[in-house]
Amino acid sequence: MTSQKTAQTMKPATAAKKLGVYLEATPAEFQQGVISRDELNALQTDPPEWLRELRRNGPHPRPVVAARLGISISGLARGGITEALTTAQIEDLRAEDPEWLRRERATQAEVQKEAERLKAAEPRRSRS
Structure with a gap:
């Protein structure tokens, strides 16, 4: 069977x-x-x-919006962005470059740097 x-x-x-x-x-x-x-x-x-x-012009879901802005989804929420945005709206935000967006990009860069540091330290820890 x-x-x-x-x-x-x-x-x-x-x-x-x-x-x-x-x-x-x-x-x-x-x-x-x-x-x-x-x-x-x-x-x-x-x-x-x-x-x-849809992929070209949106509206895009929040994970895509966050990625295109170079920030986290939480950073979007902290910036007051709770809805889907079109490509044009994302470009407008980039052009405006508000303080909250600059702050979130800096935070994201620090998080990325820390993740890389931890990843680099991982092989040394497993050898001990």
């Missing part, structure tokens, strides 16, 4: 997160269905126009 393999499926929110897009900006058929692993792979390898447009 052979067992039939069932396709792995995921909720639209999970698929949107994996694709790096804001769920509420996706087409209705994407939001209302379930997405199989094969469908997700197809969207990643050959994105349709709506997906290319």
